[in-house]
Amino acid sequence: MDRPIIHRILKLALFALVVLLVLLPVVFLLLASIGLGPLGPKTNITLGNYLAVLEDPFFASSLVNSITFAALSSLVATGLGFVLAFINRATDAPLASVLRSVMVAMLAMPSFLESIGWTFLLSPRAGLVNVIYSRLVGAQEPLFNIYSFAGLVFAMGLNLTPVSFFLISPAFSLIDKTLIEMSTVFGGGLWRTIYRVYLPIVLPSIVSAYIYTFIIGLEAFDTPAIIGIPAGIYVLTTSIYKKMVSDIPPDYGGATAYAVFLAALASVALWSYRFVVAHAEKYGSLTGRAEVSPTLRLGRKLKFTITLIIMTYLVIHPISVVGVLILASLHSFWNPSVLFQNITLENFLLFLTYPLSWVAAINSALVALITCIVTVIGGLMVSYFCYRRPFKGSHTFALITSLPLAVPPMVLAIGVYWTALFSNVGIYGTVWALVYAYSLRYLPLVVRLVVGPLLQIGREIEDAARIYGGIWRSLTRVILPLMRGPLIYAATYVTVIVLTNLSVAVLLVTKESVVLSTTLYSLWNTGERLEATAGGLLYFSVTLSVALIGNSLLTKSDRQ
Amino acid sequence: MSPRFSLVLSSVALIAAIIVAGYVVVLSEGLRNDVRRSVNDLTSDLKSVSDRLQTLEQLINLYARAAGIESPAQAEQLIKERQELQAKIEGARRESGTLRIYGSVDFRDVKSLIDAFQARYPFIKVTYEEMRPPEVYTRVTSELAANKPTADIVIISHTTGVRLAAEGRYMPYVSPESKSYPDSLKDKDGLWTAFVLLPISLVYNTKLVKQEELPRTLEELVNPKWxxxxxxxxxxxxxxxxxxxxxxxxxxxxxxxxxxVNGLLNLKPVLDIAVSAVAEKVAAGEYPIGIITNLHDVVRLRLQGAPVDYFLPEGVPLLTSFSHIAIIKTTQNPNSAKLFVDFALSQEGQVIIGNVPVRFPARPGTPADFALEKVLKPGIKIEPYPTQEAVEKARQWADEFKKMGFGSK
Incomplete structure (x- = not known):
């Protein structure tokens, strides 16, 4: 294959541009961490920030907290995610098909909203469940205290479950029906079939889901802030936040030094992730024949048990959380011992009458849409060229593009902010700065979502297409049609998450502010929780419709 | 000459003299009457003049009183201000017609003020970008460093904004309205003036803590029963x-x-990063007592019917900080900015902000719904904070409290 040199140069230039775009914010942050940031008193190059972190006794405890918290929450999430994905994709239990829509809905819920929901339910003295429990039983001790390490892991684990569900679930459609039939023919029971057939094939997705949710857990801020801080449990992100809000001028150097340690930790996770996917290819079983995931036919007893499992999950997670949020948003203040005495629509009205311009709504939609397009196309390219057809240096390239995943969003926002401000290319103060920030942040996410299924496509199909029509044909004729599902997942997920993400927007939006999200953010910051709840629910209804549209597209594409 | 002749002559002369004298007397009498009459006339005229002068004086006093003018100097000052106002308005008309504000006060709370300002000066369009104080600081300093346009005005919590002032980011401007503000609420060089007050109080749940149980002193507050x-x-x-x-x-x-502080440490208080959340959580019944929360949140929750009230143990004053308003020195719209500052600090502007539930206007004596003196129970002492030490050593003390064990399990 003798490629014209111009192609190579173009490719190289494209990669160089991407690397530059990714590295600039990171470089700004690293410079700030050694005392060369664009703000504050100009000092000499110093390692003081790093030394201070190492001397800080709270650093060690928040590091340990971060790791334990992320590891346990992702364990909960992956375990539950696998079970639910299995029930949804591989069994014919009643209600199993509902699970998918429920997961879509919970994915569309902003995590701060979900955490607030948990505090309304399970706060020791003012949580609805605990208040009812102590009234019924007369106990002094609460049934379950959300403000504890277990509570934190519980909330975060459930919050991450939809993510792992969607990371694991596509793998089921790659299971060849004949394998299941064979297993049944040879007398394998359900457990044996799961163990011998499902697990090996789905395992790469499970591991990648585990690592991915572990990384999200490491960088999560909302849940550790709302549930962890009142419990006295600080993780790295909440410690960083403390650093950024408690000093004037904000201690970006110190915060970045903390973030570098966090990034190192996340990088280790990413490395192991790469190790997993590099070895994943051998598990691929998609031969271009089976397109619908095969279903196990369950006996009556099993059907009953599984339905019970589904119901338990539904009641504990979506129903109670959404229910209590709606209930609380209708009160002028939240106090479970005086329910229904101060019912009002004020919270919704206040949020809706917030000075809200069409420009803001359009901006929000625009940013979400463009980011979605950029990240999905970019993510597919990166996964294809780095994992599927690695070139020289592709490992480094993949690692660089995944760097932003390792930087906590609120720190990354500062880096992007400085890049947009000082690079002078005219994106400062426009929606493009936002698109830039979100694309950086979510491109690696799309790669995670796409690369697993991509590697499970049998290489021989693609090779066949390549031989006949080159790389373009292999992309359009094989990869795209087969990847339609995961790509729609990714597109929907990115759109929803961009709409719900609040912390990145604040610094970057100027003049024609994206009022919707910044409003929510400020309500949250000023502690007006009920209004933030009402606003969050309205927001949720928007993201939910986006998610449901994506989902219906997806089911359509599944049926084809 | 015969003596007879002389006698006759003298008699005639006498008679003539008498006649003349009589005539003179009669004449002078008339004259006197005339004079008297005219003097009388004059007096009454004078009286009416003086009466009118007096009325005029009273009228001037009345007008001056109505206008609040106490001295000629003040009148001159007023005229000067009016001319300056006119100059500002004319200047503002020549400016860009937009005004950018970065603020850490909720947009919802200042919106009515901005609307009223735009109605008064329809040729100025105000955009308000709401951020937390550290973000206002970062935005302003970064944009200045990069020579990018930044805000014309900031409305920011004083403790953060004072840093911007110290770094020379503000344009000095003594608003004519600032004379109604006490020295503690304005910078002596006119860099900033207080806009809304932020008093900090303690809060309790009225259902969980009975009036008689309420700690009356700091010592009672740190009783192990809490x-x-x-x-x-x-x-x-x-x-x-x-x-x-x-x-x-x-x-x-x-x-x-x-x-x-030592007693407090033994209570193992739960620490929350949001000041407002302290009041919310007490209202929810999660904790009976909250320390350090915004008085305006307590008043708001109380208005909404939540079982909360504020309290201050004996000897603890209502420590009050504020958000200030200031003009950024690079503004291209100095006249529009000055007009806005004047309006925000005026009685009219302060009444508007003071009628928002719940915001405490900074201008003393503002006749607004939420003027602090109207809301407070009698006998509460208001004192400014942070003190010099609290500003300078906040960081050290924060670390010190951390080392003592606050916040750790």
Missing amino acids: KGKVVMHDITLGTVGTQWLVSLKSYVGESRWNEF
Whole structure:
């Protein structure tokens, strides 16, 4: 294959541009961490920030907290995610098909909203469940205290479950029906079939889901802030936040030094992730024949048990959380011992009458849409060229593009902010700065979502297409049609998450502010929780419709 | 000459003299009457003139009183101000017609003020970008460093904004309205003036704590019976909580303060990073008592019917900080900015902001719904904070509190 040199140069230039775009914010942050940031008193190059972190006794405890918290929450999430994905994709239990829509809905819920929901339910003295429990039983001790390490892991684990569900679930459609039939023919029971057939094939997705949710857990801020801080449990992100809000001028150097340690930790996770996917290819079983995931036919007893499992999950997670949020948003203040005495629509009205311009709504939609397009196309390219057809240096390239995943969003926002401000290319103060920030942040996410299924496509199909029509044909004729599902997942997920993400927007939006999200953010910051709840629910209804549209597209594409 | 002739002559002369004298007398009498009459006329005229002068004087006094003018100098000042106002308006008309504000006060709360301003000066369009104080600081300093357009005006919590002032980011401007503000609420060089007050109080749940149980002193507050029942703003952050607690020292005395802090440590208060959340959580019944929260949140929750009220133990004043308003020195719209500052600080502007539930206007004596003196129970002492020490050593104290064990399990 003798490629014209111009192609190579173009490719190289494209990669160089991407690397530059990714590295600039990171470089700004690293410079700030050694005392060369664009703000504050100009000092000499110093390692003081790093030394201070190492001397800080709270650093060690928040590091340990971060790791334990992320590891346990992702364990909960992956375990539950696998079970639910299995029930949804591989069994014919009643209600199993509902699970998918429920997961879509919970994915569309902003995590701060979900955490607030948990505090309304399970706060020791003012949580609805605990208040009812102590009234019924007369106990002094609460049934379950959300403000504890277990509570934190519980909330975060459930919050991450939809993510792992969607990371694991596509793998089921790659299971060849004949394998299941064979297993049944040879007398394998359900457990044996799961163990011998499902697990090996789905395992790469499970591991990648585990690592991915572990990384999200490491960088999560909302849940550790709302549930962890009142419990006295600080993780790295909440410690960083403390650093950024408690000093004037904000201690970006110190915060970045903390973030570098966090990034190192996340990088280790990413490395192991790469190790997993590099070895994943051998598990691929998609031969271009089976397109619908095969279903196990369950006996009556099993059907009953599984339905019970589904119901338990539904009641504990979506129903109670959404229910209590709606209930609380209708009160002028939240106090479970005086329910229904101060019912009002004020919270919704206040949020809706917030000075809200069409420009803001359009901006929000625009940013979400463009980011979605950029990240999905970019993510597919990166996964294809780095994992599927690695070139020289592709490992480094993949690692660089995944760097932003390792930087906590609120720190990354500062880096992007400085890049947009000082690079002078005219994106400062426009929606493009936002698109830039979100694309950086979510491109690696799309790669995670796409690369697993991509590697499970049998290489021989693609090779066949390549031989006949080159790389373009292999992309359009094989990869795209087969990847339609995961790509729609990714597109929907990115759109929803961009709409719900609040912390990145604040610094970057100027003049024609994206009022919707910044409003929510400020309500949250000023502690007006009920209004933030009402606003969050309205927001949720928007993201939910986006998610449901994506989902219906997806089911359509599944049926084809 | 015969003596007879002389006699006759003298008699004639006498008679003539008498006649002349009589005539003169008669004449002078008439003259006198005339004079008297005219003097009388004059007096009455004078009287009416003086009467009119007096009325005029009264009228001028009345007008002056109505206008609040007490001296000629003041009148001149007023005329000067009016001319300056006119100059500002004309200047503003020649400017860009937009005004950018970065603010850490909720947009919802200042919106009515901005609307009223735009109605008064329809040729100025105001955009308000709401951020937290550290973000206002970062935006302004970064944009200045990169030579990019930045805000014309900031409305920012004083403790953060004072940094911007110290770094020379503000344009000095003594608004004519600022003379109604006490020295503690304005910069002596006119860099900033207080806009809304932010008093900090303690809060309790009226259902969980009976009136007679309510701690009346700091010593009663740290009674071990409250252990685990207290929520407090995070004093290890170096922000509001830290500054409040450190400022308290100068009002209650060092030894009493030390005892209080040690007692507080034994209570193992739960620390929350949001000041407002302290009031919300007490309202929800999660904690009976909250320390360090915004008075305006307590008043708002109370208005909404939540079972909360504020309290201050004996000897603890209502420590009050504020958000200030200031003009950024690089503004291209100095006249529009000055007009806005004048309006925000005027009685009219302060009434508008003071009628928003719940915002405390900074201008003393503002006849607004939420003027602090109207809301407060009698006998409460208002004192400014943070003190000098609290500003300078907030960071050290935050670390010190952390080392003492606040916030750790």
